[in-house]
Amino acid sequence: MNTKAALNKRWQSGDNGLAIERLPAKESFKSRAYAALKEAITHMNIYGSEEPLLLDERDISERLGASRTPIREAVAMLEQEGLLKAVPRRGILVVRRTKAEIIEMIEAWAALESMAARLAASRASDEAIAELRAFFKEFDLNRIERERCDEYSTANIAFHQALIRLSGSSLLAAMTDNLFFHVRAIRHRTIFEMDRAQRSASDHLEIIQAIEARDADRAERLVRDHTLRLARHVESHVNLD
Amino acid sequence: MNTKAALNKRWQSGDNGLAIERLPAKESFKSRAYAALKEAITHMNIYGSEEPLLLDERDISERLGASRTPIREAVAMLEQEGLLKAVPRRGILVVRRTKAEIIEMIEAWAALESMAARLAASRASDEAIAELRAFFKEFDLNRIERERCDEYSTANIAFHQALIRLSGSSLLAAMTDNLFFHVRAIRHRTIFEMDRAQRSASDHLEIIQAIEARDADRAERLVRDHTLRLARHVESHVNLD
DNA sequence: CTTCGAAATTTGGCATACCAAATACCAGCA
DNA sequence: TGCTGGTATTTGGTATGCCAAATTTCGAAG
Structure with a gap:
């Protein structure tokens, strides 16, 4: 049956029998x-x-x-x-963001990412978590090489994004991506400082361990403190205005 | 000196001496x-x-x-x-949101509001916190009256918004407002259920007490659990799709 | 040389017109 | 009656032009 009504209905209801999307010609x-x-x-x-x-x-x-x-x-x-x-x-x-606004963004980021860590610890599959560890290893190996990068450490951000993906929430991913975009825009000498404060590999390892241990509270706290530390660092060491 | 260059510079740099905004005529x-x-x-x-x-x-x-x-x-x-x-x-x-998307929104909201509670506990002035308690009192008195409201409890949302404002972060306020908008749109019989699950006055009182006691960890945890409970409720009792 | 102001220019806001694609409609055929 | 194919219509996408406001320019007056 390919009546017009049926076609119309199919479009309207989405008819999710077939997993294809109307591709934007x-x-x-x-x-x-x-x-x-x-x-x-x-x-x-x-x-x-x-x-x-x-x-x-x-x-x-x-x-x-x-x-x-x-x-x-x-x-x-x-x-x-x-x-x-x-x-x-x-x-x-x-738009240029003020220092206060940037700090608010990092705080919001801390909120979202720590929630992601909590959800990841309670929901993510063992396989997915294992991938995070693999990613961390790679991250650690390339640390020195990437240290030259004059942008806000790509590898560092990638680690955090991988962590957020573990939560399974695409909304958390989208929201943090948006925040990243603004924070990333601060190209500044002190970015190296931020980077150093932020990328302590031991912190990352602890986070992974907490998630592996399915300790949601600990994972959340570690991520939150880790990111809030960055906020405090920016607050006291970065001058924008 | 009111030279053109000076005027121009003033405009360009914003000259934040005066806190007025160019009002859109x-x-x-x-x-x-x-x-x-x-x-x-x-x-x-x-x-x-x-x-x-x-x-x-x-x-x-x-x-x-x-x-x-x-x-x-x-x-x-x-x-x-x-x-x-x-x-x-x-x-x-x-756009209609799926149930999964709504749940993601509530989880993100939990993340943001719990961070707001943390910040409020550590930063808000005693006066501001006192206002929150006053607000809570008013909220409690009008509970029965407003219970008829067929929208997602206005008073309930107002309480949470007041709490978020306490954090002093306008970004957190803006982000949660946006999330509220979507969650609010679910007009459904089960909204009453959600409301009941959400508005337990004792929870609110505990939150206020934690903030008054400057117990950031406790305030954060109370708010998070309070809101995540709503997410779990929606997950198991609301049917959208 | 500075100041002032009017004209020219710049620039975003808005309205209008046209187009191509996709749908809806309908006549005609089996 | 029901299906088919072609035409008319609808609808969002884009281009273009005009307008008012604000800036800049520039020349005349002091």
Whole structure:
């Protein structure tokens, strides 16, 4: 039966018999503009100068080969995300976070990641946890090599993201990713300090052990303290404003 | 000195000597459309039917007396926020969350609010904490009266929001507000059950006492368990899909 | 040389028009 | 009656143009 009603119903209800998704035949300009802008902002040294970083709709639309409309929609999305701020008759400026805001972000991150650790300790499969340990080993081996990286330690973040994935909550993953994005943007000499304070391998090992032991309370506490320590470090040693 | 350069610099740097914000002389159509749509979605019984809830750009633009452009920008923002999903040649549909997603939201909420409790216990002024107790008293008195409310207990949410404000972190407040929005949308008979499970006054009192005693660990644990209990309740007693 | 202000320019907000894709409709055929 | 195929319509995506507000420019007055 391929009646129109049935087809319609199938679409409406999702008919999850088949696990395929309607693939976006052609990525819209809006999406592409969004991705391009976010990418550009990612690789921008936001805190490198004091001048306001502002973008120009028309310039962007020309460079991307699209009209202003989809760019404006992409900007609206990034504005909602807190990365941009469109000021009438001024321009679209890249938002700089204050030190206080960054600290709030790290604290929220501590909350989310410690919850992830708790959930991971109580739910994750032994296999998944084992993968985390394998990842940690790799992380430890490449420590010195990656130490040169002038961004906020990629490996370090990757470890934390792996931990969060263990919780099985894609929401926690999405929320922390968003927070990471902002914290990561602080390129600064003191980032090395932060990194050092943050990446103590022993902390990571303890966390893994707690999760392996299915000790949710301990895992949560270790992660929370670990990340809050970073917040306190930023509070006392980083100067942004 | 009111030279142009000085004026310009003042604008550029923000000159935070004065804590006033450039007030948007006339709220843009985009903002108004955003607010109107969000308001509409708020008062929509999203889970009341199985049919896909879809909106029409042109219809909305007519009703709001604006063109499609600002409406599309507002839709893009709400899409970013996860409330809407624009499907090409289909329409703009209001996103329904699965039960699993709702549970993830409550767990994230537990993470954020328990962190807020921790911060409140260690930072909030005695006066602010006292206000929380006063608020609790009022909340308790009006319990029976408000019990009729067929939405997710307003008073209950208000208590939690007051607690979160105590942390002093506007980020935690913003993030939990967003989560509340989605959880609130589940209008369902079982919401009463959730409410009952959630609003035990004794829990609230214990939380206040822990904060007053500056016992951060205890305050955090009480709030976390309190909210995770709701998650477990939803998991076993609410049926959405 | 500085100050002031009016005109030109810039820039985001908004409206409108067009397009392509996907659906809905309907006539015609088996 | 029921299916099929083609056409009309709907609908979101995009381009374009105009507008008002704010800035910048620049020349005239002091």
